[in-house]
Amino acid sequence: MSSQEEGAAEQDPNTEEPSSSSSCENDVTTGDIITVTIGATVPTGFEHTAAEEVKEKIGVDTRISKDRGRIYFPITTDKLFQVHLLRSVDNLFVVVEEYDHYQFKGSKEETLMELQQLASKLPWTNALEVWKLNCTLKKKKGYRKGGNGTKVKPNTVATNVLVPDSEHQELPQEMSATESQTKIESRPDVESCTQEAAPQDKVIKFRVTCNRAGDKHSFSSNEAARDFGGAVQEFFQWKADMTKFDIEVLLNIHNEEMVIGIALTEESLHRRNISHFGPTTLRSTLCYGMLRLCKPQPSDVILDPMCGTGAIPLEGAIEFNSSFYIAGDNYDMAVNRTVNNICHIQKRRVEKGSPSGLPIDTVRWDLCNLPMRTSSVDIIITDMPFGKRMGSRKKNWDLYPSCLREMARVCRPGTGKAVLLTQDKKCFSKAISRMGGLWRKLHTVWVNVGGLHAGVYLLKRTGAVFGQTPEDIYESRGPVNTQGDGKDVKELF
Template identity: 70%
Template sequence: MSAIQERSDHQRHEGEEGSNLAKQLSDTITVTIGATVPTGFERTAAEEVNEKIGADARISKDRGRIYFEITTENLPLIHHLKSVDNLFVVVEEYTNYQFKDQKEEALEDFQSLASKLPWTNPLEVWRLNNSLKKKRWRRKGGNGGKARASGKDRVEAVTAETENLQLESGTPERGSGEPEGDPAFNGTQGELDKNTEEQEEGSVDPLLKFRVTCNRAGDKHTFTSNEAARDFGGAVQDFFLWKPDMTKFDVEVLLNIHNNEMVIGIALTEESLHRRNITHFGPTTLRSTLAYGMLRLCKPQVSDVIIDPMCGTGAIPLEGAIEWQHSFYLAGDNNDMAVSRTVNNINHIHKKRRDKGSTAWGLPINALQWDLCRLPLRTGSVDIIITDMPFGKRMGSRKKNWDLYPSCLREMARVCRAGTGKAVLLTQDKKCFAKAVSKMGGLWCKVVTVWVNIGGLHAGVYHLKRTGAPFGTTPEDVREPRGDNETAGGAKED
């Protein structure tokens, strides 16, 4: 009978916690969410935010960031955005912060800033976001013992864990600036287990670990990023009595400084979202967020045939097959290792879907090996061509690009539908590409160019449209046989 009574009390306790979660979601809070996006695709990300969340996003002066307002009831929707790398909730934003001219005075401002900030709502959003992340993780079967519980039990268990994080946004009642507990705590497994048990029993408040990350841009600051993070982090530690930890932290406070603009936020993502579909990486794997931006640029339609003739690991067609399932995708490459990586990444997505209980037949995508300059496709059979072309650095060379780019643009024009076909091509070899496009003026016309930053490289995403001229009727279509070229070249050298 005692066991039955204990189980009844436990169920009643879980029911109370579940009602508390429902109450928290009903008590909506409006906050500002910040998102880092691939530079150059800020407008594309803003369009996605408006489409999926219904919020109007504004683009920051600092390239690569957008901001939008949401309520806590729409918080789960931000994790469905595909064009963002990282998400954070804004604590405070200063559009024209007056940094002191003297280094010591500027750092003193950071030390006094923490106690003046409105932490309450952002920390509440951070806590609710943690419960959402844990709930998704448990649905994937992360913990063997707890994964066998019912869905309701898992949600309520997550609620119980997150409600134990008593985050005080006001000045702590304790006057001492030292953290609670043993200062010699070394994080051993036994101490962690004991601390966890005490937290679950509600006997003590958990000691949160945190770190401050400063991202600074501008040449008029008298302080470095490390100095700003150090002094501001010390003030945060004194204010909340949290424990600093640079690696195993619970809360990551962000200090983003761009000239006179400063934004303080709390991170909502633990790692960048750009690797979501790739498990087998190559030497130049494209970020999934950038692939999504390129796909949105060409606006795939129902029944479109879309090819990536230099697919690498298949990041672009995989992203398209998942997000625009009404089109069909062909991923090809001349390198057998690249095709193998693409096939493995496709199989990984299939496995993930099966593990989640999906009954879908699969993805509208296929992978094959081919020669880019002699595609095994009919003339005018492709609607969209989208690819990441070799920059001539890690893959290929600048010298080879002068021959490769005109040849591939000519072959792309052959397989692309005249008048309606489109191409979205990414390259950092801008001079060579511009020359190749000018040579193919009768087959391609440039629509727009989006300038992006890829690992410090200034690259361009070129949106081209196929002209209405049928292939074979313009001077650009003439191509001398490869054997004749090689023979002539050899004779010239001799």
Template identity: 80%
Template sequence: MSSQEDGAAEQPGPDTTVGPSISSSSSSLESDATTGDIITVTIGATVPTGFEHTAAEEVKEKIGVDARISKDRGRIYFPISTDKLFQVHLLRSVDNLFVVVEEYDDYQFKQSKEETAPKSSLMVSPLMRLWPTPSSKSHPKWRPSAESQAKTESAPEAESSQQDSGEAAPEAKVMKFRVTCNRAGDKHSFSSNEAARDFGGAVQEFFQWKADMTKFDIEVLLNIHNVEVVIGIALTEESLHRRNISHFGPTTLRSTLCYGMLRLCKPQASDIILDPMCGTGAIPLEGAIEFNSSFYVAGDNYDMAVNRTVNNICHIQKRRADKGSAPGLPIDTVRWDLCNLPIRTSSVDIIITDMPFGKRMGSRKKNWDLYPSCLREMARVCRPGSGKAVLLTQDKKCFSKAISRMGGLWRKLHTVWVNVGGLHAGVYLLKRTGAVFGQTPEDVYESRGTVNAQGDEKDDKELSEVTSGV
């Protein structure tokens, strides 16, 4: 059975579909599942670590319910009635969705593997609420299509036809499943693989399902965080953070993380939003789709990065056109030198970008020169007094030093600590102060002073040539 050690966030599952969980507190669970009555269920969602509160705010805003933030970072839980399940597809901040079958707040694990393993069969019992015993002729069809809201709303008719055909079939289809264990904590006597294997064995023995790691119908999730255990059914096959990108680069950001960064700066109608190091265009693409009243300028100094961004934009435009939506997006792409942007001074409302960490892209040594130069140029193009910047970096020491050398052009408002590919990084929200660019201490306009000095030498040389000619 598959496993993910120490609280990994991604949870693949069946084909991006949605169906009801059965709340562990519901006493009429079994009858509700069989009669098809509307019930309230609990949905679990994995989100970018650090942006749990942002995801909870989005759930409240778009679904109208309060979300509970898990003690295990990167997860939230919220209730929803089964007739409104399609609304979960409005969420842009969630990576994966799963239905909560059972929760144990204080599960008493034994000290040895031999004592813990037999309890796996007891933990399988909550799954009986979703499926009847193996001898039953039919299984509840709780996974309506989730390609769109329209398809989801029409699911009841599809379900009834599937059930009718299922009853007419001479043999019931053997369900294929896998178990994925996500475990965090160092006081367990077992590994994630061992937990997934034992729990999967109990599921297979009781339901007579067939284990299949790749072509499965159902993915059972076993989330263990210290003494907390959550059993669930995965609702997403592929993480939703891949929704916008078809051409990936070495450091492509998750679309869900991009959304969290965008919400942090609160884009307003007619804002000019700049990503000077766009990479594959993940940030401006997410913004152009979700916050489409603003205009986005995406640029990079690498040809390949610009080409990837253009290809991703074209991919989204074609997908929108195929669905009958307006294909146009409020976004433009440019190749430029990020330390000498071809943009008018004080003309940009928001700057939002993923700065090089010095790991996969660039180097820590180069960052000591790059960060002050690009922060200075960002300060030049950003509107004094009202402009904002949201910058992601893992090179925290270099970034803090560079900010301190800006002569008060930038002021830190807030920092969100996130996990990016296993690296502890910071998302910094900066405010552009009212300080006038070029009238702050020498280190702020040092590079521009060098350019002016070169210009003065050129003027002196031309003047000398003219004088000698006379």
């Protein structure tokens, strides 16, 4: 590391100065209040939804990154607690430095040497102060110790390691052959984050996580994390630790955009509601984005006819509690999971001294023959079978038209809406065209769900009276079974 120390003493003339949007401009202090830039990963495709929520709840403008699935916004430290109240973000970090057009060297050796030298030149002070304050806030609010349980082998590339609970795992950015995520060093003990719990003579443990996307880099994310992490270790005299770290340093590289940050969350915020996972459990953050898309109003009756583990109606019952939610499924185990998740949330609310009641009910039913009155539902929102872990592509050709027809029957003509998630785009488009007299497509949000390119479709119920259009007489060619062969789906846990 001796060459690294020599390189740190002299400025490389080819290293780009921070962009106008860099965190250097955020080193503004008023008394003890610091203004910094917060970065957040969000469900891919719902960046604008997250930006709207930040504007609504924090009152600041948000910048959407060129790298899909990330947003940035300024905040003062006296309002830091508000970022943990956001429902559309997965992970949070404070920006140390940001470069819009970082000029990487041509050779691998030069680039890695430059990253080593960069570590000692970065403005770490404010970001570390925010990290300390954030740890204090989490300790006061009783955040649970430990991390998300993910174990990452050192010096390996991990592209999809955060959420092992879903057919529809949500990645922070599009999957590609050049994208990789490398984790060097790992999980903090929350109590050791604060100065009280970490005496001055205690060595801080850390890791570096590198997320890289782009096909013009001469280095791998593994190499970048290794060399940059080594320089950080030498500069601060911290100790690298894969399993019990205090600080996670982030190195996010997307083509020429590079952001260095410090993580503020130990595990993704999307796991906030679900205790009983199924094979296709959706992230709560994705559920929130789908709910905002349909704009629930007070007294709306909102239906999820294929609820799975109840992630969507449960998120709605908590965040949009002026509406009433009905969660149903034709699979006994799914209904049981939903009930268990509701009970878990109710118990947690009682422990916090809040009313336990939630505006939600659960039913077992045949989703193509719902036991509900015609025109009795305001909004239908559901995650339809992709035909991979649940059901099959072949069965979807019967299932989708039957579902859309029954949804149209129970949905209010003229005002009713539906928000439907599916990766089987060809089958869904054909089904919608066959149901054109009942449904009109308003908007589509393209999302990355577990590496799959899926669509969230916002539909409007036409004013046509059910029973008076050609679509009403459609009948499937046989009984519909969303479970494929009727066999129990293997649980992931």
